[in-house]
Amino acid sequence: MAMLLEVSGVSVSFDGFRAINNLSINFAEPELRAIIGPNGAGKTTFMDIVTGKTKPDEGTVIWGERNISLLGMSESQIAMEGIGRKFQKPTVFEAQTVRQNLALALHNPRGPFAVLTHRRTAKNAARIEAIADEIGLTGSLTRTAGELSHGQKQWLEIGMLLAQEPRLLLVDEPAAGMTVEEREKTTDILRRAAKTRAVVVVEHDMEFVRRLGCKVTVLHEGSVLAEGSLDHVTSNQTVIDVYLGRAHA
Amino acid sequence: MRQGFLYQNPSVLWFLAALGLFTVSVVMLSEVTGVAVVSTSFVKTLGKTLCLCLVAIAMDVVWGYCGILSLGHFAFFGIGGYAIGMWLMYARTEMIVLGSLEGQVIPPTPQEVSDAIGNQIFGVVGSSEFPLIWAFADSLFLQLLMVVLVPGLLALVFGWLAFRSRVTGVYLSILTQAMTLALSLYLFQNDSGLRGNNGLSGLQNIPGFEATSQAAISVVFFVASAVALGAGYVFFAWVVSGKMGSVIKGIRDNEARVRFLGYHVESYKLFVFTITAVVSGLAGALYYPQAGIINPGEIAPIASIYLAVWVAIGGRGRLYGAVIGAAFVSLLSSWFTGGGAPDIPLGFYTIQWTDWWLVLLGVSFVAVTLFFPKGIGGLFDYLVRKP
Numbered sequence A: 001m002a003m004l005l006e007v008s009g010v011s012v013s014f015d016g017f018r019a020i021n022n023l024s025i026n027f028a029e030p031e032l033r034a035i036i037g038p039n040g041a042g043k044t045t046f047m048d049i050v051t052g053k054t055k056p057d058e059g060t061v062i063w064g065e066r067n068i069s070l071l072g073m074s075e076s077q078i079a080m081e082g083i084g085r086k087f088q089k090p091t092v093f094e095a096q097t098v099r100q101n102l103a104l105a106l107h108n109p110r111g112p113f114a115v116l117t118h119r120r121t122a123k124n125a126a127r128i129e130a131i132a133d134e135i136g137l138t139g140s141l142t143r144t145a146g147e148l149s150h151g152q153k154q155w156l157e158i159g160m161l162l163a164q165e166p167r168l169l170l171v172d173e174p175a176a177g178m179t180v181e182e183r184e185k186t187t188d189i190l191r192r193a194a195k196t197r198a199v200v201v202v203e204h205d206m207e208f209v210r211r212l213g214c215k216v217t218v219l220h221e222g223s224v225l226a227e228g229s230l231d232h233v234t235s236n237q238t239v240i241d242v243y244l245g246r247a248h249a
Numbered sequence B: 001m002r003q004g005f006l007y008q009n010p011s012v013l014w015f016l017a018a019l020g021l022f023t024v025s026v027v028m029l030s031e032v033t034g035v036a037v038v039s040t041s042f043v044k045t046l047g048k049t050l051c052l053c054l055v056a057i058a059m060d061v062v063w064g065y066c067g068i069l070s071l072g073h074f075a076f077f078g079i080g081g082y083a084i085g086m087w088l089m090y091a092r093t094e095m096i097v098l099g100s101l102e103g104q105v106i107p108p109t110p111q112e113v114s115d116a117i118g119n120q121i122f123g124v125v126g127s128s129e130f131p132l133i134w135a136f137a138d139s140l141f142l143q144l145l146m147v148v149l150v151p152g153l154l155a156l157v158f159g160w161l162a163f164r165s166r167v168t169g170v171y172l173s174i175l176t177q178a179m180t181l182a183l184s185l186y187l188f189q190n191d192s193g194l195r196g197n198n199g200l201s202g203l204q205n206i207p208g209f210e211a212t213s214q215a216a217i218s219v220v221f222f223v224a225s226a227v228a229l230g231a232g233y234v235f236f237a238w239v240v241s242g243k244m245g246s247v248i249k250g251i252r253d254n255e256a257r258v259r260f261l262g263y264h265v266e267s268y269k270l271f272v273f274t275i276t277a278v279v280s281g282l283a284g285a286l287y288y289p290q291a292g293i294i295n296p297g298e299i300a301p302i303a304s305i306y307l308a309v310w311v312a313i314g315g316r317g318r319l320y321g322a323v324i325g326a327a328f329v330s331l332l333s334s335w336f337t338g339g340g341a342p343d344i345p346l347g348f349y350t351i352q353w354t355d356w357w358l359v360l361l362g363v364s365f366v367a368v369t370l371f372f373p374k375g376i377g378g379l380f381d382y383l384v385r386k387p
Helices: A043-050 A075-081 A098-105 A112-116 A122-134 A150-163 A180-193 A206-212 A230-234 A237-248 B002-008 B010-029 B040-065 B073-101 B110-125 B140-164 B169-188 B214-240 B242-253 B255-260 B265-291 B301-314 B319-337 B353-371 B376-383
Strands: A003-014 A017-028 A031-036 A058-063 A083-086 A168-172 A198-202 A215-220 A223-228
Touching (some): A031 A206, A112 B242, A215 A237, A230 A237, B140 B169, B214 B242, B301 B319, B301 B376
Antiparallel strands (some): A003 A058
16 A cells, blocks of 8 residues: 655644654545544644645655645645645635535635636536535535535535545544534544545544544654554553543543 | 627626617706706716726726736826826926917027926925926827836736735735825825825816817816726627636636636736726816816825725726725715715704714615615616516
């Protein structure tokens, strides 16, 4: 299995605080992976580095078959390379309709002049329908995104990521604030998405991670503490000490 | 496609119909037709107001739609005015100079003519040399090009520097204020080459149309302003509809999300900033021949703030809101400050509106922002029922 993303030896400090410390982590394609870890373990900073929001002090981030470095690329270039990111808080364009939100995310030319002269096509419309169906919002296409429930907004954002046709999907706490049924549906969406691409889920909720049924990476103080199946990592004594132990205390 | 666009934006047709009706009515009632219900000076006021409406919709696109609170768009408006003013002043002075030199035994050399024109224009600032920036002033075509190019290039360079460094929010507003202040202070200097605080004057006299009455000229400019406003309205309505509108509204509401979707946000901001600056320049080029005079005070920082106030009161995020705000507030402003509003004697104190208008405007601005964030344009939401 060829590696899609190779992060190696990455460190970054903010005002002397080492948020990421010599972190090395790889993702294959397709793959479903969960990243867990206590607060301040560097989960969000890791996503910031991969998506170009934060520049690391040292280390390399290598992407795809052509082995290109993502460091030094802008957020939009990285997104166009095929990395989609979902924020912790649902961020959709609340003033626009669900259809407009999805249309904005569709994999099409992104330059101002291409966008200015953009015309609606049947192909795009079909694509939007298919994604809306996938995330269960077919009946809500003409609704304003601001009217959606919290869970629906989360799905819409996931749908926007799917519309981007990324090869790697970084999903930050998708289940936060969801009901049990909503969580189940979210798990299904993510599992299906991971059949054809790499999906990396950062999550606090152990039950949710268990339901994903995938390989788990435990982050602690900015580096990888343990990796393997959920049962494997949860039986690891260090993991219990730094994370689970504290959570269960 | 055009049909589809108008079909999806019925408000554009309503606006064009209202503007057309207004324009025809004013022309019919002007002194040109002999009815003379609307005086020539009021036709000029209305024509100027239409230009202010045009710069207001540009402001609305950059602020209301794209979320960039530029407090410097009036600088582009002023530059447009200066650019056309240079030609108007040059061509008219040339005509006068040639007229006075006519009939001399020895025909004047081109150098003598040029010196005489320079003396006439720059005498007030103690100079007779033509500064470099007047190089194209003898050509209407090139000066019209400057109306578009100078604001466009300034906006492009300024915007590129600002957006590239990710300057946003209030910092960007301060930066744009600094830009317009710097420009205004520079132009106040006598050696800026644009006659310092005297500015350019006599712009209402159009070279080659000396025999035409001001009544006719005012109507022509009024109609031209109306056409420009209509065209600008359709153009901006087209830009903010469809996918482009989707992207720029997305930038307004959540810049980071747009960026992570793969859009190069800075390019879009630069695009919006620059096209609105160009339209502002065009609006200025139509405004100042009607005003007759332009001086550096016109582009003082406060002018750009007024622009934001108009758009806020009219209702940002909707083009007709900007038009209503600019027309309503600027006409009201000239009524209050022009002595139209009667003073209110309170016995112990008399409220004179020339002094108190600004207080009233400030209070209205605060009130609208707090209680009616949708502005006057928001009233239309009550008229149009949602399907």
